Amino acid sequence: MRLFKILFIASLKSQTQYAFDFVVNVIGNFLGVFADFLIIAMILIRFQNIQGWTLIEIAVIYSIIEFGFGVYRVIGDGLNNFETLILSGRFDTLLIRPASVLGQAMLQTVDFKKIGLVLQATLVGVWGLSQIEFAHSYAWAYLPTLYLASIVMNLLISILLASTAFWTGKNEDIVILGHYATRTAAQYPATIYHKFFQSVMTFVIPFFTITYYPLLFLTGKSQHSLYLLAPWLGIAILAPITMGVWKLGIKRYSSTGT
Amino acid sequence: MSYITVKNLQKNYTIYEKTGRLKRNKRIVKALNHIDFTVEEGAFLGYIGPNGAGKSTTIKVLTGIMTPDGGEAKVGDYVPYKDRKAYVQNIGVVFGQKTQMWWDLPVIDTYRLLGGIYKVPQKKFKHQLESLCDRLDLDEILHQPVRQLSLGQRMRAELGAAMIHDPKILFLDEPTIGLDIISKQKVNHFLTELNQGGKTIFLTTHDLKDIESLCEEMLILSHGEIIYKGAIAQLKSNTELPILVTAQLPLEQPLDALHHLKERYAFSFDQARSQLEIQLTEKKQVAELARTLFQEYDIQDFRVDEPSIEEIIKKIYT
Known part of the structure; x- marks a missing residue:
């Protein structure tokens, strides 16, 4: 936590050195992503619903996934650019400091410009939640869990995918395919996808465990209350795998150099 | 330790x-x-x-x-x-x-x-x-x-x-x-x-x-x-590289005047420039050579070049 504070302040200072760029970028990000949501909204307004899911429910799903993604982009930008850290050899300089390597890599830069993403997800969420009707009254108490799980899930997936750079060097496309594409896919209910892709999104990059499954129960589309455990299960399984791969990657790095 | x-x-x-x-x-x-x-x-x-x-x-x-x-x-x-x-x-x-x-x-x-x-x-x-x-x-x-x-x-x-x-x-x-x-x-x-x-x-x-x-x-x-x-x-x-001594003699120095140097040192003499070059293997020989040269000849310029660290290391690398 101390490390987090130190590096957080460093990044904030670095970025406020270019104040104008900063402001333009936050607005730009906000608008850019908002356009994405508008596209979904347009389609839904025309068709009223997608396989039984209303626009409002999809807005909630969208806000859950985007909120976690936005927070990850703010505090985990270093993981997003992990390949440059490896390719430039700057990863060495992290290893000579008495602090967590993962923490340092993640907080290379805190990208405050991506706050636009978080803001936008929050707005869509507030709108969706103000109109949604849950089948169970305790759903409200459960909601914070989903937003939190989304942050954790996004971070885990980014660490897992960033680790591939230890083997491949360049991994930009792996990250785009494995994280960006799946996160966009997770903005919609699972039923619109082929069975195979549903399995991928449940067991490999388990984004559906934080959106689709819990909401299936919360909105009354399913009676299985066990679906509420899905986020926990997803994280409980992904976390050790991710940390294992990361450690293996560091081990590989320290035995080969680059 | x-x-x-x-x-x-x-x-x-x-x-x-x-x-x-x-x-x-x-x-x-x-x-x-x-x-x-x-x-x-x-x-x-x-x-x-x-x-x-x-x-x-x-x-x-x-x-x-x-x-x-x-x-x-x-x-x-x-x-x-x-x-x-x-x-x-x-x-x-x-x-x-x-x-x-x-x-x-x-x-x-x-x-x-x-x-x-x-x-x-x-x-x-x-x-x-x-x-x-x-x-x-x-x-x-x-x-x-x-x-x-x-x-x-x-x-x-x-x-x-x-x-x-x-x-x-x-x-x-x-x-x-x-x-x-x-x-x-x-x-x-x-x-x-x-x-x-x-x-x-x-x-x-x-x-x-x-x-x-x-x-x-x-x-x-x-x-x-x-x-x-x-x-x-x-x-x-420790190096085996030689120490190089260069001496400038008056122009048109006759070669045979150098003949008794020949007995003790391996040297080369550039007649056109009247320049004498002698390679020594040990540092302690320098003083003795200098004494001989200055006593017996009219030395106008005198230089001692020890092998540089670059040369020594270049030799070690190869």
Whole structure:
């Protein structure tokens, strides 16, 4: 936590050195992503619903996934650019400091410009939640869990995918395919996808465990209350795998150099 | 007890060479081939070798960045690659080619951040900062963003960053690369002071003049093996390269006047310029030769050239 504070302040200072760029970028990000949501909204307004899911429910799903993604982009930008850290050899300089390597890599830069993403997800969420009707009254108490799980899930997936750079060097496309594409896919209910892709999104990059499954129960589309455990299960399984791969990657790095 | 102990250290790299469209050839390169050495606490060690000799690999092992394939390395009470976090608290590292500082922030901010990461107590930090500013001449650049610094200024700031937590040992990987003479002098002066203050310094460089003026001891690495370890003065006296004495005689000096020199020395005489060149194998012969020459001839110019450290090392490398 101390490390987090130190590096957080460093990044904030670095970025406020270019104040104008900063402001333009936050607005730009906000608008850019908002356009994405508008596209979904347009389609839904025309068709009223997608396989039984209303626009409002999809807005909630969208806000859950985007909120976690936005927070990850703010505090985990270093993981997003992990390949440059490896390719430039700057990863060495992290290893000579008495602090967590993962923490340092993640907080290379805190990208405050991506706050636009978080803001936008929050707005869509507030709108969706103000109109949604849950089948169970305790759903409200459960909601914070989903937003939190989304942050954790996004971070885990980014660490897992960033680790591939230890083997491949360049991994930009792996990250785009494995994280960006799946996160966009997770903005919609699972039923619109082929069975195979549903399995991928449940067991490999388990984004559906934080959106689709819990909401299936919360909105009354399913009676299985066990679906509420899905986020926990997803994280409980992904976390050790991710940390294992990361450690293996560091081990590989320290035995080969680059 | 030595401060750094390296025993039977091995490190291999696997290199894949493309031989066809899909085929590739595997080749093992021995970066470190069973090397042994020790360094005493407070030493100033120069670590040299041609490109690709394994210098950087050694530094990476000793700073805990890299795990060796075999053998062991110990610095103080730590095995660098095993106790990384605890170990790096006590070392400073400067990579001449990579910056450790926050590019967009003023130098002082990097120092404060590092102070936080290394958990340097407030009072000690202040004291260390003042002392570094003083010795490295940092006052004028302390509040400038790192990206605006010249190479020489940046290297001084970089040294400050490596010393802010007052480590016992400093590893330097080509710190003077690309620096002008004045900047180089400042850096070297600082390093000498540090060493006199009791810090152990491990320096790799290609600049042999730096090594000669800074280090007491030198390690020469070539193709993953240590080929020389010892004092620099020793290296100079051990060499088989000749000492060259050049004497200028008056023009139209008759050759036969030199005939009795011939009995004792192998010399060559350039008649057109009346220049006499004599190669000696030992330093103590110089005085005797000079006496003879000055007594018997009208010497107008006289020069003694000892083999330079560059020449000695070039001979060792090959």
